[in-house]
Amino acid sequence: MTKQIEFSGVNKHYGAYHALKDINLSIDKGSFVALVGPSGCGKSTLLRSLAGLEKITGGDISIAGEVVTTLPPRRRDVAMVFQSYALYPHMTVEENLTYSLRVHGVSKAERKKAAAEVAVTTGLTGLLHRYPRELSGGQRQRVAMSRAIIRNPKAFLFDEPLSNLDAALRVHMRKEIRALHDRLGATSVYVTHDQIEAMTMADHVVVLRAGVIEQQGRPLDLYDKPANKFVAGFIGSPAMNFLPATVVEGGSVTVDLGNGPFSLTIPVAAPVGAKVLIGIRPEHLTLTASGEGRFDAVVSFAESTGSTTFVTTATTPELMVVETGRRLVATGDRAGLAFSDASVHVFDAETEQRL
Amino acid sequence: MRRLYSSLVDGRGFDLCLIGIPLVFLIVLSGVPLVYNVVMSFQAVDMFSLGSFIRPWVGFDNYRQLISQPEFWPIMGHTATFLAASIAGQFLFGFALALLFWLNFPGASWLRGLFLVSWVMPGLVVGAVWNWLLSGDFGVFNFVLHQLHIISGNVFWRSDPAFALWSVIIANIWLGTSFNMIMLSVGLSSIPDDLYEAAELDGAGALTRFWTITLPMMRSSIGALISLGLIFTLQQFDLFAAITSGGPNNSSNVAQYWAWDLSFKQYDFAKGAAISVIMIVVVMLASVYYVRSTRHEVRG
Amino acid sequence: MSETTKNRLLLVFALLLAAVYLFPLYWMYITALKTGSEMFRTPPSFWPDEPQWSIFPFVFQLKGMNQFLWNSTVIASGSVALIAVLGTGASYVLARYRNVWIDVGLFLVLMLQVLPASLMITPIFVLFTLTGILDFPRTAVILAIAAKSMPFFIVLVRATFMSVPMELEEAALVDGNSRAGAFWSIVLPLARNGILVAAILIFMQAFGEFVYSKSLIQEIELQPSSVGLNAFMGPNTNEWNRIMAFASIYVTPILATFVLLQRRIVSGLTSGALK
Numbered sequence: 001m002t003k004q005i006e007f008s009g010v011n012k013h014y015g016a017y018h019a020l021k022d023i024n025l026s027i028d029k030g031s032f033v034a035l036v037g038p039s040g041c042g043k044s045t046l047l048r049s050l051a052g053l054e055k056i057t058g059g060d061i062s063i064a065g066e067v068v069t070t071l072p073p074r075r076r077d078v079a080m081v082f083q084s085y086a087l088y089p090h091m092t093v094e095e096n097l098t099y100s101l102r103v104h105g106v107s108k109a110e111r112k113k114a115a116a117e118v119a120v121t122t123g124l125t126g127l128l129h130r131y132p133r134e135l136s137g138g139q140r141q142r143v144a145m146s147r148a149i150i151r152n153p154k155a156f157l158f159d160e161p162l163s164n165l166d167a168a169l170r171v172h173m174r175k176e177i178r179a180l181h182d183r184l185g186a187t188s189v190y191v192t193h194d195q196i197e198a199m200t201m202a203d204h205v206v207v208l209r210a211g212v213i214e215q216q217g218r219p220l221d222l223y224d225k226p227a228n229k230f231v232a233g234f235i236g237s238p239a240m241n242f243l244p245a246t247v248v249e250g251g252s253v254t255v256d257l258g259n260g261p262f263s264l265t266i267p268v269a270a271p272v273g274a275k276v277l278i279g280i281r282p283e284h285l286t287l288t289a290s291g292e293g294r295f296d297a298v299v300s301f302a303e304s305t306g307s308t309t310f311v312t313t314a315t316t317p318e319l320m321v322v323e324t325g326r327r328l329v330a331t332g333d334r335a336g337l338a339f340s341d342a343s344v345h346v347f348d349a350e351t352e353q354r355l
Numbered sequence: 356m357r358r359l360y361s362s363l364v365d366g367r368g369f370d371l372c373l374i375g376i377p378l379v380f381l382i383v384l385s386g387v388p389l390v391y392n393v394v395m396s397f398q399a400v401d402m403f404s405l406g407s408f409i410r411p412w413v414g415f416d417n418y419r420q421l422i423s424q425p426e427f428w429p430i431m432g433h434t435a436t437f438l439a440a441s442i443a444g445q446f447l448f449g450f451a452l453a454l455l456f457w458l459n460f461p462g463a464s465w466l467r468g469l470f471l472v473s474w475v476m477p478g479l480v481v482g483a484v485w486n487w488l489l490s491g492d493f494g495v496f497n498f499v500l501h502q503l504h505i506i507s508g509n510v511f512w513r514s515d516p517a518f519a520l521w522s523v524i525i526a527n528i529w530l531g532t533s534f535n536m537i538m539l540s541v542g543l544s545s546i547p548d549d550l551y552e553a554a555e556l557d558g559a560g561a562l563t564r565f566w567t568i569t570l571p572m573m574r575s576s577i578g579a580l581i582s583l584g585l586i587f588t589l590q591q592f593d594l595f596a597a598i599t600s601g602g603p604n605n606s607s608n609v610a611q612y613w614a615w616d617l618s619f620k621q622y623d624f625a626k627g628a629a630i631s632v633i634m635i636v637v638v639m640l641a642s643v644y645y646v647r648s649t650r651h652e653v654r655g
Numbered sequence: 656m657s658e659t660t661k662n663r664l665l666l667v668f669a670l671l672l673a674a675v676y677l678f679p680l681y682w683m684y685i686t687a688l689k690t691g692s693e694m695f696r697t698p699p700s701f702w703p704d705e706p707q708w709s710i711f712p713f714v715f716q717l718k719g720m721n722q723f724l725w726n727s728t729v730i731a732s733g734s735v736a737l738i739a740v741l742g743t744g745a746s747y748v749l750a751r752y753r754n755v756w757i758d759v760g761l762f763l764v765l766m767l768q769v770l771p772a773s774l775m776i777t778p779i780f781v782l783f784t785l786t787g788i789l790d791f792p793r794t795a796v797i798l799a800i801a802a803k804s805m806p807f808f809i810v811l812v813r814a815t816f817m818s819v820p821m822e823l824e825e826a827a828l829v830d831g832n833s834r835a836g837a838f839w840s841i842v843l844p845l846a847r848n849g850i851l852v853a854a855i856l857i858f859m860q861a862f863g864e865f866v867y868s869k870s871l872i873q874e875i876e877l878q879p880s881s882v883g884l885n886a887f888m889g890p891n892t893n894e895w896n897r898i899m900a901f902a903s904i905y906v907t908p909i910l911a912t913f914v915l916l917q918r919r920i921v922s923g924l925t926s927g928a929l930k
């Protein structure tokens with residue numbers, strides 16, 4: 001696999017604020033990479049640095065083997081889809097689509113032809129002579145996408161392109177963008193705060209926090225083997241439960257959920273006396289009759305969407321259980337909680353790293 | 356060369372070029388005169404030394420002579436009266452009109468805009484019209500006041516020392532009221548309706564709502580507008596030139612007219628510069644307040 | 656009282672107020688149309704017996720108003736051109752960034768906006784004399800007006816630029832345009848209306864400018880209408896119908912422009928002046 005995009009030792013400072021801290025990341029040609037993290041984590045800054053809209057203060061960025069660190073955006077040959085779509089309001093759809101071609105001196109006839117071709121693939125035929133204000137949200141989104149596609153650039157950059165759409169359209173566009181990516185054989189970098197978007201669309205997910213890459217890898221690897229507590233909590237919904245525990249002898253731990261300590265037999269690779277966090281995803285916990293699970297807890301809250309039941313326990317910290325189907329439990333019921341050893345993640349309580 | 360070009364087209368050079376040229380222009384044509392004004396106010400300048408850079412240094416003599424002139428304090432007093440009365444009049448009339456148009460009846464916004472013609476007219480035309488309106492024997496202003504039984508004999512607005520300043524003030528209030536009204540209208544319409552609805556549900560009557568919601572919410576607009584009024588009023592020159600020329604016997608003279616009169620009628624450029632320096636300091640202080648209240652607006 | 660009746664009453668009341676407020680303007684036109692004797696009649700007549708329409712061409716000829724108006728136009732156009740060319744770029748930079756230097760720049764601009772012309776004219780006159788600019792009096796006035804009014808233009812146009820989303824410019828950059836190209840083909844077209852309104856306001860101001868013209872231009876054939884009007888009004892004049900005719904001819908183009916464009920001008924003015 002050839003590397004299409006490489007960040008090496010990239011740093012970005014805004015005055016005293018250190019927005020990107022020594023980012024190293026390489027992106028394969030043809031892959032779909034999602035940059036994901038909470039707001040303010042630096043994912044947009046990283047994308048904008050790649051586009052040349054932000055000047056990095058250290059390190060190098062290269063695109064298709066060429067170092068572009070000091071080049072202005074127009075010499076980087078990347079296309080970008082903005083969160084607000086950034087359609088030029090004083091131009092028709094066709095003029096919007098062909099703006100980049102016009103800038104590059106493509107003749108009018110060829111521009112018209114290219115616009116017509118792209119319009120067919122993205123379903124914009126018939127809208128070419130409208131202005132952006134006359135389009136619906138979904139149509140604007142398509143124009144923004146088409147404007148990127150028309151150029152055949154070295155990389156497509158997406159900056160939270162779906163966040164202004166309603167839920168149903170968002171799910172639909174997710175598939176459409178991914179299909180488009182596959183058809184064009186393009187390299188795409190996709191910024192989102194929505195981990196579900198990242199997990200469903202990308203080949204490779206990069207989790208950022210406070211300007212640092214916390215973990216990167218294939219989506220399911222991140223789900224199965226989160227490198228630290230942050231990634232474990234960020235990927236997966238609802239978020240993973242963390243049980244504070246102390247390692248005792250005989251391959252077991254002591255857990256205290258506010259109602260007195262009890263012990264669980266979980267093999268942990270840590271010295272006796274070490275403080276750890278036991279991570280179990282809500283979907284890996286199952287409810288049993290009281291006394292029949294690994295431990296008992298009182299239900300504080302239960303809600304059902306019909307297909308799924310969400311149960312919260314009256315413990316400190318609260319635990320969340322997700323069960324498929326309907327479970328008839330009510331507030332105050334005492335229930336057992338079961339899980340398999342394979343579904344347990346153990347993190348060092350101090351460093352929050354996976355053990 | 357290539358790097359310079361690419362910076363001009365793509366980078367910092369583009370911004371520096373766009374801001375740099377106007378900045379140099381403003382510094383040369385406003386900043387330099389401003390500094391030179393201060394220098395001149397410490398020099399002896401007459402018709403003969405006007406054309407040379409080097410002139411005798413006289414320290415604070417110009418200021419001392421200026422202050423010891425008998426008309427100095429009266430003129431300062433007139434300036435203060437002119438400022439206070441103009442600003443108060445413009446503001447109160449403007450606020451009253453803004454409240455009326457705020458009721459938002461059909462045609463309100465168009466009619467409100469029409470008032471602004473008083474503000475876009477050349478100051479000298481406004482002055483000429485008011486000069487005629489305020490004429491003592493044949494002025495229609497006196498006629499109207501007479502019909503309303505406010506006065507019994509004719510008031511010689513422009514030539515009576517007791518009224519000359521007020522004739523300019525009246526014209527200036529007329530000129531500035533519409534601008535005040537427009538700006539206050541903006542402030543009024545920026546107060547969200549649900550605040551009033553909430554207050555009404557809490558049992559506040561119309562007057563209480565005005566005192567407890569409208570006025571407090573308008574505070575920064577009002578502050579900005581009053582300092583803007585101070586700045587505009589201190590700039591007012593044309594009305595004096597067109598109505599009284601500062602007379603009779605300086606009874607309607609104000610600092611900004613006096614400065615010009617000293618320089619261009621009496622050719623005493625040094626004293627003209629001295630009075631300018633004094634007044635510019637006053638204006639600067641007012642504008643610091645203006646900038647502060649508008650900053651507040653932007654961030655708030 | 657129904658809503659409609661209330662609205663009607665309010666409208667009638669506001670119309671009355673407008674009539675009172677705009678009476679000076681009415682009086683200007685009416686006086687111009689009166690004969691010399693009717694003008695001084697007591698009680699004054701509020702409608703002329705025989706409107707003297709011929710006074711307008713007469714005064715126009717008598718005072719050589721074509722030259723005055725031409726000079727006003729030259730001065731106003733020159734000032735607007737200079738201000739628009741220089742001020743637009745400055746407004747853009749001041750709108751695009753948010754940092755300490757921009758704050759300092761804005762503060763300076765606002766400070767310059769407040770300097771009264773009648774106080775600045777003394778040093779400007781002396782400096783223009785020293786540098787020889789005064790040999791070209793109309794150019795001198797244009798330069799002085801440009802320096803005086805540019806800050807006002809910048810304040811208004813900056814507000815316009817702030818309403819143009821930054822992403823549009825960034826999209827143009829990524830689409831392959833240079834900073835200069837993006838400014839020219841994306842930002843400027845979107846800010847066009849605001850710039851136009853500001854330019855019109857500046858034109859009106861410059862068209863009526865008096866202090867600089869009066870002080871810097873000695874030759875009558877180069878003076879603008881404001882100076883001409885001032886010279887017409889001697890201390891003991893009794894030619895008020897002619898003066899009002901002069902004023903009417905001078906001010907009518909401005910008023911017409913304003914009434915035609917008032918919605919845009921008012922909104923442009925209010926968006927910038929308090930921000």
